[in-house]
Amino acid sequence: MEQLTLNIKRQSSFTGMAMPYRIYINGVEMATINNGGSVSLQIPNQQSVLKVSMVGNSMTFHSVEKDVVIFPEYCKSNVINCEIVTNTNWVGALSGGLFGAVGKLVINVNY
Amino acid sequence: MRYVSFILAFIFGFISLGIITEYFKMIFGIDDYYDIPIALEGTIEFFDIKYQLIGQDIGSIIIAIVFFLLFSRFYSIYHRLKKRKKDTYDVNEINGPFILYLRSFSADATTKKRVSFADTLSEEEALVEALSDIAPVYAIGDPRDKKMPIGASRIYVDDEHWKSTVASMASRATLVALRLGKTDSFWWEVEMVLKSVPIDRILFIIPESKTFSELSLLYKILLEHNVDIQNVDVAIEANNRGSISSFVFFDADGKPYTSQVKTGRFTQIFFKYTDAIRKSLAVLRAKYGLGSPKRTLRKARILQILFIVSVIFMGIITTLGHYLNLKYQRPYEIVEKCVKDQSFAQKYSSDINDINLTYSIIEAQIGTISLSEEDYRTLLLIESKTMMQISASEFECIDATPYNLLLMVMKYAPNDYNTYVDILAKAALSSIRQPEYVDEQYNTYYSYAAYIKLPEWLEIALCELEQCQDKYYANKQFYTSIYNHINDPDLVFIQKVGFSSMYMDSLQLAQ
Incomplete structure (x- = not known):
């Protein structure tokens, strides 16, 4: 198979709930996900970099974003499921994004 | 320990956020709740308030930073205990x-x-x-x-x-x-x-x-x-x-x-x-x-x-701004504010030492008894110059509310306005800070009331004032007489005796 299906689900969270996340595969923007939303993408069957970045990062000192490497060789079927969890960084939240990002992204990849 | 850390982190974080928010609101003038207290330069209250302002401005930044560091510390302890x-x-x-x-x-x-x-x-x-x-x-x-x-x-x-x-x-x-x-x-x-x-x-x-x-x-x-x-x-x-x-x-x-x-x-x-x-x-x-x-x-x-320098710079600028506001508060600004805004006068009825710092026209008038001869004569000159020029409707305003006299001086004797208010402020200061001396002056001048002999021009002016139906015209004539005899050597003494009689009689009537 030349392509894989990457299902990305963004868990609902209070932090960043109003801001969509941009999804990049190998530096190319593929989609945006709103709070609680999900998206399904077709990605090449090769090692790729999935980047999740909150809209509005360019206006802050610290970005809410995360990169993960996708290793297709671990994929048993041609579907990879990803879950994006946003945790609140209270130091960043209380300092208005000055001392840190307001949230921290955790991306769980299930092969 | 974990929950204690969380509670402490929450408290310190909440307080530091509150201080930082209020501080930025104050700097950018979003919330004008913070008023500079009134104090005359050179007084003890002025120095106390000056250092109080410096302490408040710089102290608030330091407290916010310390509390934020404490929040960060306790939150990291809570975070680490979340195993x-x-x-x-x-x-x-x-x-x-x-x-x-x-x-x-x-x-x-x-x-x-x-x-x-x-x-x-x-x-x-x-x-x-x-x-x-x-x-x-x-x-x-x-x-x-x-x-x-x-x-x-x-x-x-x-x-x-x-x-x-x-x-x-x-x-x-x-x-x-x-x-x-x-x-x-x-x-x-x-x-x-x-x-x-x-x-x-x-x-x-x-x-x-x-x-x-x-x-x-x-x-x-x-x-x-x-x-x-x-x-x-x-x-x-x-x-x-x-x-x-x-x-x-x-x-x-x-x-x-x-x-x-x-x-x-x-x-x-x-x-x-x-x-x-x-x-x-x-x-x-x-x-x-x-x-x-x-x-x-x-x-x-x-x-x-840049961040550190900005915070320090804003703190210095704010403190300097408050200090300059304090330093350049001249007495006439205080009196003028009290004249125009009664609520302002009431608001500043006490300072940090609980001494009454309200400079109202009434208190200024009460304090005129303690003015020097030169100041009193200048006061009479400016008042009479003003009263000679005002219209009938303006006279009614002054008659109704003595505060409006200040506004009339501003209108008809603008060059003398600063001097007039400086003298009034001096009188008010005396009235508030030296009440015993002012009382003593009243008693002294009042004691002369029974023996004083008025000059002829003043007797005529007072007589016309009493008899004339048109109060506006009568006052105008009275003040014209004062103005024409401003250099009379006994004028100040006589006016003080007359004023003290009115004041003491009104006190007795009130009792």
């Missing part, structure tokens, strides 16, 4: 890519410490955060752990099986990260990894050290495995953040690379330790297609210094 249950992870359940983190258990005492005041993450968490871009990070757990520490996910195995577990995991791992240690177990792991894992999947974490003992042992082992490490200059210097000095990793051909972790001073806020690790692992990350942080140390340092 996970042991035995959560099973080796057999790991079926995707992962990074195996191997270290001496004694290193945990160092890596669990918070990296800086602006970060709640420990060193291990920062390392795991950076490495988790590649794959999830697992480590062998210390059997002495009661709960799983925050950072790498722990796999707990007994002494019998740990070697086989480590060997099995190392052979399957996407990357094996080894933090140099001193224990025999660790060096067994190094030997095992070098024998069974491809060299380009090995990462050595070099902690700071005062001696080369661990590094030289690593060099020896690598040379025994035909890795050409001789010409690689690996750093072991201490950093101002974290205990990791450098990394050593290899390409597919076995060529070693090293990169130092650079943290820099004045970069804690805008260049996190995680970013420092990502930056130093840029070459390794590039192998997986990952980029490195865009912000450089230099930019972070500039931003942080």
